Every structure is written in C-alpha cells, then in structure tokens.
Amino acid sequence: MTKVRIYELAKELGVSSKELIDVLFNEFGIKAKNHMSVIESEDADLIKELYEEKNDSEDEEVVNPKDGKKNIKNSKDGKKADKPQMVKNQTNAAKKNVDEEEIIIEMEDTITVKEFSDKLKKPYAEVIKELMLVGVMASVNQEIDINTAEKVAEKFNALIAQKEEGNNEEELDDIEQEDNDGLEKRPPIVTVMGHVDHGKTSLLDAIRKSKVTSTEAGGITQHIGAYTVQLNDEKITFLDTPGHEAFTSMRARGAQITDIVILVVAADDGIMPQTKEAISHCKAANVPIIVAINKMDKVSANPDRVKQELTEYELIPEDWGGNTICVPVSAHTKEGIDELLEMVVLTSEMLELKADPKRSGKGTVVEAKLDKGRGPVATLLVQNGTLRTGDSIIVGSTYGRIRAMFDDKGKKIKSAGPSIPVEILGLSEVPEAGDKFNVVKDEKTARIMAEKRREKDREQRLHSSHKVSLEDLYNQIQEGTVRELDIIVKADVQGSVEAVKQSFEKLSTDSVKVRVIHGGVGAINETDVILATASTAIIIGFNVRPDGKASELAEKENVDIKTYRVIYDAIEDIKKAMVGLLEPEYKEVVQGTAEVRQTYKVSNIGTVAGCYVLNGKITRNSKLRVIRDGIVIFESEIASLKRFKDDVKEAATGYECGIMVENFNDIKEGDLLEAYIIEEIKPQTL
Structure with missing residues (x-):
C-alpha cells in the first residue's frame, strides 16, 4: 500500500499543510505531527473527495453580502453570475498564505x-x-x-x-537495455579451481608463460589473482583461486563472478574434498565446467579413473555421452594447453557473452591491500561498462576517485572495458574483497553513500568480554566463564582476512562460539590491542607482525597475540584450545629488533646490513625474520654478526652492528630484523 506525505497532498489540493493537518484531525481523527508525516493513499483519496464536494457546493451558490440573494456562478443559460466581493478577498488571502508557506526544499x-x-x-x-x-x-x-x-x-x-534513504542506492541498479543495440561481445572470465597441489597455478603459468608459484609462500596460492591472456584475436581473463578448504569463501566469490570454470584434477590423484567443494560452488552459481585432467606426463596418470569419479557428481564426459568437456593436459610438458584454450573460446561463444561498454563501470573487488607508498590498492574486475581514470566510485562502504589505473602487467592505462581486471589507486580505505563497485556522478555522492553504509555496519557491531588466551581457554570453558571466543584477525591482504574469518567461525560448538569481531590489513598496531583489551579478544596475525608499541601494550594489558605463516597451524591451535588439547612444546622468545640503516654489497659474499639495535639484543645463534612495512617477507638465520671488523656473539641495545642474513640479499634500508629463539617448554597438563 502506497503512502503520501502531508506537504505533497496539500500542494496538490492548493491548501496549507497546517489547514490539511486540522482537517485530518477534525474530519477523520488522524493525528499528523508535521508536514513530513505520511498517510495511507486510501485516506488521501477520501480527503480529495471531501475537497471536491466542498468546491462543487461553492460553485453552485454563493450568498451576496449586500442583498442576501444567491448568485449562481455557472447558470444553465451560460451567463456568468457576479462574483461576491467577500469571497474574492477570502480566496486571494488564502492563495497568498499558500504561496508564502509552501516553499518546499x-x-x-x-x-x-x-x-x-x-x-x-x-x-x-x-x-x-x-x-x-x-x-x-x-x-x-x-x-x-x-x-x-x-x-x-x-x-x-x-x-x-x-x-x-536509498534513492542513491536505487540509482546504482541501472535498468539493463532491452534491445541489443548497445551490447557488444566481451571476453570470458575464467576461474581455475581444484584441490591444493593439483597444479592450478602451474597450469596458469604454462598459459601465461610466467612464474607465479615462486612468489607464494610454500608454493601454495593464498590470494586471488586476475590475469588477462591474449589468444589469437581473443582475450581471456583468468582468476586464480586457492585450493585449500580454508579459502572456500574465496572460491565461492570466484564462482559468482565468473563465466566458465576450469576444474583442475590431477590424473594421478583423482577427486579430492576441495574438488567436491569447487563442483558445488559451480553448480550453485550455474557456471559451465571444463575439466582439465592435469599431470598427464606422470607414469601413474589414470584419466579414466578421473572420468569415472566425475560421473558420481553428475559430470558426464563428452566421450562418454555427456556434455562435460574433459581435456587431458600437462602443465609441465605443455601438452593439451592449446586444446584447453580452444574449448574455453568455444564455450564462451556458445554462451554469447555480451556487455555494454558505453555505460558507467560496475563490477567486483578481486583483491585489496594497503601499500605504504601508494595507499589503498584494489584489484577490480569490470563486469559491465567502462571504468576510466578520474571516475568517482563507491566500493562497499568505502569510496574514492580513481587517480591511476594499471593492467595486470603493471602498465598504466586510462580505461578498462568489460571483463578486464585492473589495479586502481585513489580509494579512501582498503575495501573488502568481494565488494561490489559502481561509478557514481561525483565524489560527494560516493562519500554520502559510503557514510550511510558504514553507519549501518556500525549499528550491527556489538561485542562483549572476558580475558582469555589460547593456553587457558579450555579451563575457562569448563568453569563456565567463557561462552564466546572473540578473535581479531590481521593479515597481509584482504582476501586472507576473509578466508581466516570464515575458517574460525566454522569452529563454533555448543560450548563456545567463535566470533571474529574485527579483520584488517597490515601490521598489528596499538588500535588492535586496545580493541582486544576492551573486548577481551585474542589477536591472530597471518603473515604480519606486531609493531614495537603494540607488543609493549599487549604485554602490559595481558593481550594474547599469536602469529602464523600457514593458516593450517592457526586453525589447528584454535581447535586444540577449544577441546582442551593445546599442549605447546616450543615457545618463541623475541630477543631484540634491529633497524637497517645502510646496506653494503660485498662481491662473492652478498649483502651486509648495517644495523642499529633498537631494543633487546641480537645474538649470533638467533633465528631472524625480515620485516618490511609490518609484513614478514623472509625468515632465516644469522649468517654473520660483526662489530666493526670483529665477529661478536651479541649486539645490545643502542649499538651498531653488521648482519648478514642466511640465503637473503634483498635487504633494504628501513627494514626491521627481528631476532628470536625457540625455547622448549614442558607440556602443560590440563
């Protein structure tokens, strides 16, 4: 049922809002607070009828104040009656009042x-x-x-x-063109999915003829990447998603924004648990699947076994009478790569993928991170329209104006059409991976919309409290003092934050509910520790470290900070703590931190870092991690520790020293070298 505002109805009837409010109360018993109040459309229709009847009666007869006779305004013989002076004056006065009052802003x-x-x-x-x-x-x-x-x-x-409220939001939902005049063919967006270590990234390397695996920790892809490949005259956009089960949410996001999925299955391994999840996501998103049976160069390869297992999930290969394309490939020998790409192009032609490059750009955030030199950096996938440098955009609950735009090869570009991934600068904050973005008319509109969205998010954020650590979590659960485990997650990129959050929240049981109250990108800072103190939360760092002030405050406030390089360890520790099985055998003790002030390259030896010890001490037998902009970039040991030309066992706070890092020469000025040792401790009895 529609509603009508008082001032709108008063304007339509030609009366003041005050008069209409009085009529509503006296005639219908409806109380209206002010001109912004709303009434049902049915009541509005009754009021209109009332005023029409009133006007009709005034048209029929009016008493002349001079002789008391009735003057007919519209007589049957067509003669116009004399207008009484009193009525005319009253009408003019009312009209004047209406004109003065009804300025609607x-x-x-x-x-x-x-x-x-x-x-x-x-x-x-x-x-x-x-x-x-x-x-x-x-x-x-x-x-x-x-x-x-x-x-x-x-x-x-x-x-x-x-x-x-919501007018701006409605403007974002543009009505698609009914005719196909403005629609043009666009490149397909292809997502590569599958189980961990089945060769997804290696397959992309073979296609792109470049290395990606070498830049990932442990050879496992832990972030989403987007790349464009040129095949003859056709372009194909690839999304590379991780295979581990912890990144289910990232794969789901990939399935939602993709046109075709390449499901990589190892010929010597078959269908695995994460392969099943990938199939489920694809089916839920109604996305066509092309199966790439990888590692065909291995002696133990058995493609028929893979095809047999696929039939259990209603994926019948074409050569078995079904409609699922299966292509035997080998990322190592490049066998079947051309055929796989031809199948992608053929499938995309059958889908008739089209978009309108003339409209304003819209799409999805693939990845986002905070860069110290460039600020918030987001990788966007344009799904419709064209994105241009200088456009004002709203991305989830953040906004900005595009200052610069780069393609997947790092080349600066001015515009990007449908299905093209780009990296942009100019956002006010780091957006969430998976957020939708839209181009709006100006930055002011984007800011207002972002503020409204943030306000809604703020209203939903409430948390409560008890001091807790992983070591004593089980005891507190048994005592009944803990019913919720609050966690703050910090990681090096936004995609990892979301994946870790998803994994932790799945660990909730009847005894204790795991709740991630905050997730962010960058080093663990004082703000995170303050939030953890207020809500009695544990801080989990993934590929990041706490800065000096955060460590001091955490020790003072007794806040538990745990850092991990591999997500499996973090999940396992939380699980063990919840069931009372956490029995740490080793403990990391940070000895000191040194700042790199200058670097010296020595031929045949490597790079020597001239350091100043900020706190603690650096010992010869310490393990070492290199921290750049709050992110751990390398872990190793000390190869050499010198003061002047002499080897020394340790360097204390306030002293300068020369440090060589084992198997690492890419040291830069401003890097922090954190020395630590691993101490063996007795298992804790619960």
Missing part, C-alpha cells in the same frame, strides 16, 4: 548555506543571521544538518523535505 542529510539560501530565495547574510540566532556559526560554503535547516526554514515559512 528537498535536501539530504546536509546542505551548504549557499545552496540553502538559493532555495529559500533569500540573501546569504539574512540566512547566516538566522543561523546565528539558533546558535550555529556557519559561513556560506559550510554545511548544516537537516535539524538546523528545519529551524531556519520555519523563520522563512518554508518546509524541509528530506530525500528518501
């Missing part, structure tokens, strides 16, 4: 004094004077809120009508 949450004055049709000085009388000091270009605007509007017999 539509505004959002805020409006500038200049714009407000223009809409009131009053001089700026007069409006500023009235603002001062209500206790607001504002210049011409400053903004005032809606409450202040209403107070001032009353002085000028004007009404404030706030724009409905």
